[in-house]
Amino acid sequence: MEKIRIGIVGYGNIGRGVEQAAARNEDMELRAVFTRRAPETVAIKTDGAVVKHFDDMASMKDEIDVMVLCGGSATDLPVIGLKVAADFNTIDSFDTHAKIPEYFANVDKAAKSGGHVSIISVGWDPGMFSLNRLYAESILVQGSTYTFWGKGVSQGHSDAIRRIDGVKNAIQYTVPVEEAVSRVRSGSGPELTTRDKHLRECYVVAKEGADRAAIERAIKTMPNYFDEYNTTVTFVTEEELKENHSKMPHGGFVIRSGETGCEGNKHVIEYSLKLDSNPEFTASVLICYARAAYRLSKAGDCGAKSVFDIAPGLLSQKTAGELRSQLL
Amino acid sequence: MEKIRIGIVGYGNIGRGVEQAAARNEDMELRAVFTRRAPETVAIKTDGAVVKHFDDMASMKDEIDVMVLCGGSATDLPVIGLKVAADFNTIDSFDTHAKIPEYFANVDKAAKSGGHVSIISVGWDPGMFSLNRLYAESILVQGSTYTFWGKGVSQGHSDAIRRIDGVKNAIQYTVPVEEAVSRVRSGSGPELTTRDKHLRECYVVAKEGADRAAIERAIKTMPNYFDEYNTTVTFVTEEELKENHSKMPHGGFVIRSGETGCEGNKHVIEYSLKLDSNPEFTASVLICYARAAYRLSKAGDCGAKSVFDIAPGLLSQKTAGELRSQLL
Numbered sequence: 001m002e003k004i005r006i007g008i009v010g011y012g013n014i015g016r017g018v019e020q021a022a023a024r025n026e027d028m029e030l031r032a033v034f035t036r037r038a039p040e041t042v043a044i045k046t047d048g049a050v051v052k053h054f055d056d057m058a059s060m061k062d063e064i065d066v067m068v069l070c071g072g073s074a075t076d077l078p079v080i081g082l083k084v085a086a087d088f089n090t091i092d093s094f095d096t097h098a099k100i101p102e103y104f105a106n107v108d109k110a111a112k113s114g115g116h117v118s119i120i121s122v123g124w125d126p127g128m129f130s131l132n133r134l135y136a137e138s139i140l141v142q143g144s145t146y147t148f149w150g151k152g153v154s155q156g157h158s159d160a161i162r163r164i165d166g167v168k169n170a171i172q173y174t175v176p177v178e179e180a181v182s183r184v185r186s187g188s189g190p191e192l193t194t195r196d197k198h199l200r201e202c203y204v205v206a207k208e209g210a211d212r213a214a215i216e217r218a219i220k221t222m223p224n225y226f227d228e229y230n231t232t233v234t235f236v237t238e239e240e241l242k243e244n245h246s247k248m249p250h251g252g253f254v255i256r257s258g259e260t261g262c263e264g265n266k267h268v269i270e271y272s273l274k275l276d277s278n279p280e281f282t283a284s285v286l287i288c289y290a291r292a293a294y295r296l297s298k299a300g301d302c303g304a305k306s307v308f309d310i311a312p313g314l315l316s317q318k319t320a321g322e323l324r325s326q327l328l
Numbered sequence: 329m330e331k332i333r334i335g336i337v338g339y340g341n342i343g344r345g346v347e348q349a350a351a352r353n354e355d356m357e358l359r360a361v362f363t364r365r366a367p368e369t370v371a372i373k374t375d376g377a378v379v380k381h382f383d384d385m386a387s388m389k390d391e392i393d394v395m396v397l398c399g400g401s402a403t404d405l406p407v408i409g410l411k412v413a414a415d416f417n418t419i420d421s422f423d424t425h426a427k428i429p430e431y432f433a434n435v436d437k438a439a440k441s442g443g444h445v446s447i448i449s450v451g452w453d454p455g456m457f458s459l460n461r462l463y464a465e466s467i468l469v470q471g472s473t474y475t476f477w478g479k480g481v482s483q484g485h486s487d488a489i490r491r492i493d494g495v496k497n498a499i500q501y502t503v504p505v506e507e508a509v510s511r512v513r514s515g516s517g518p519e520l521t522t523r524d525k526h527l528r529e530c531y532v533v534a535k536e537g538a539d540r541a542a543i544e545r546a547i548k549t550m551p552n553y554f555d556e557y558n559t560t561v562t563f564v565t566e567e568e569l570k571e572n573h574s575k576m577p578h579g580g581f582v583i584r585s586g587e588t589g590c591e592g593n594k595h596v597i598e599y600s601l602k603l604d605s606n607p608e609f610t611a612s613v614l615i616c617y618a619r620a621a622y623r624l625s626k627a628g629d630c631g632a633k634s635v636f637d638i639a640p641g642l643l644s645q646k647t648a649g650e651l652r653s654q655l656l
Binding site: 017020021024025045097100101104121126128130131132133134135137138139140141142185187260261262265266267268269270271272273274275276277280281283284285288306307308309310311312313315316317320321323324325327328 | 345348349352353373425428429432449454456458459460461462463465466467468469470513515588589590593594595596597598599600601602603604605608609611612613616619634635636637638639640641643644645648649651652653655656
């Protein structure tokens with residue numbers, strides 16, 4: 001079998017997850033990991049794959065079918081994403097929702113300049129949750145969609161706490177409010193405020209001699225991040241933080257309730273994820289969309305795409321005939 | 329706005345649901361209902377739409393963009409489906425799983441002969457459940473998928489009871505076993521027998537003087553339908569059956585659990601439906617796939633498709649740009 005040759009750009013949590021996901025797909029083979037660090041300092045787990053510097057990507061133009069971009073959305077992807085999209089098919093998990101239209105337009109231009117396919121904003125949100133919002137609202141046109149996240153670590157909120165004076169380390173969990181989820185599931189279509197939907201649980205390591213009351217106040221009143229939520233702050237030691245809060249679970253729910261017919265029959269559609277490892281799951285979604293990018297590119301397509309543009313059958317190792325007989 | 333002109337073939341529960349669903353989509357307009365009965369005996373609810381006989385379809389070739397086929401899979405679709413597919417874009421909910429490959433091939437030939445698009449096996453199972461099996465197994469390659477149905481009425485099983493000597497009327501509910509659903513949700517990947525997964529609840533109206541014990545025995549031992557399940561039989565009056573068991577709720581769950589990474593991190597993906605009206609929900613799925621068929625046909629595509637072949641964005645009234653900025 002001819003394998004899909006994968007490159008990874010950026011070897012953090014997601015990059016390592018993509019390496020594992022490629023190994024779990026028989027039709028894939030990891031060829032190279034590209035890093036900003038000195039390549040000899042980066043140890044990967046895949047025999048036969050090489051580690052190279054970002055600047056050496058072009059040298060592997062003919063040896064990689066799809067590059068999976070594992071950089072951050074704030075500064076990495078808007079620069080590196082565009083550069084790589086001009087030379088390779090790419091997949092990324094760009095997740096700055098407000099900037100998606102602009103990013104899409106720029107990637108589209110870059111991808112078309114080189115005749116490649118780039119699928120942006122792949123993962124679970126944006127990604128699988130987006131797909132489920134779309135499917136559910138297309139079916140139940142009159143209704144309400146709710147997205148709940150968690151219980152899981154929010155990197156952005158954890159970072160915001162770490163920037164507070166006197167804080168040594170911190171982890172923040174976003175937690176869906178069970179009562180709100182139950183009301184939504186009942187199909188009653190409730191109006192819910194930000195505070196109604198999620199709690200924020202913070203585990204904080206204070207520096208020696210720091211004013212804990214001041215830290216707690218600074219967290220709970222922080223605009224945008226915490227002030228609109230019910231927030232709990234628990235001080236822990238560095239050891240407790242490592243032992244109890246170093247995993248990266250996440251998950252959540254997309255629920256739509258709506259009405260059909262002339263008698264107002266009600267329906268509830270729910271999609272939920274319960275993930276032991278947020279980055280590994282995201283990586284697994286990225287890698288199956290890499291298969292779709294490869295196939296679209298082979299078929300002569302090019303330009304930027306999102307998950308909304310990808311026919312589901314392109315994601316599977318199975319043929320169209322196998323899918324119809326086994327899964328339809 | 330130019331509207332998508334819909335035709336309905338067959339005016340039973342699903343056909344009536346499609347009429348309502350079309351009315352709930354601003355970009356759609358019902359033009360005609362085709363029936364095997366005398367058209368003047370069929371009263372529809374849509375002003376401006378006409379009722380015509382099956383034999384008069386060809387006369388409306390230029391006035392209908394998509395025909396939604398609402399006949400049964402056993403005898404209607406294999407005959408009428410092919411005939412209509414040669415002259416119109418079509419959507420159907422063909423659900424005889426074992427015969428899907430053969431039906432797909434025949435519809436493909438018919439649709440291509442006329443240059444039309446036919447999307448087969450649309451609804452929730454086959455349909456949305458199939459899609460979720462596909463997405464979940466493409467992401468979590470190593471894992472197990474479970475489908476549970478219910479609580480809901482199985483028409484096939486209700487019919488089977490009605491054929492028993494001494495039975496006047498009957499309704500059968502398929503009920504998922506809660507303990508089995510919980511075990512699957514835990515991510516433990518249990519092995520489950522047919523009996524472990526579903527119960528069958530039967531509500532039976534006996535004819536006067538009928539041997540109830542014999543009826544109960546006949547049901548519980550019926551091969552394929554009941555013998556592999558735990559089955560309860562409750563005798564009720566015709567009035568009780570009408571009052572308590574004339575609605576058509578349904579639903580179910582598709583759950584996949586699987587592993588990623590090298591430490592065996594576990595993940596659970598769940599899709600669930602809770603439906604007040606099985607036919608109205610099915611109809612709502614059919615009508616959004618009619619939009620996709622219309623768009624694909626306009627773009628010059630033709631032949632048979634399944635939900636696996638349809639890019640999700642084609643289902644929505646929103647433009648690709650609106651979808652990216654609002655739902656991604």
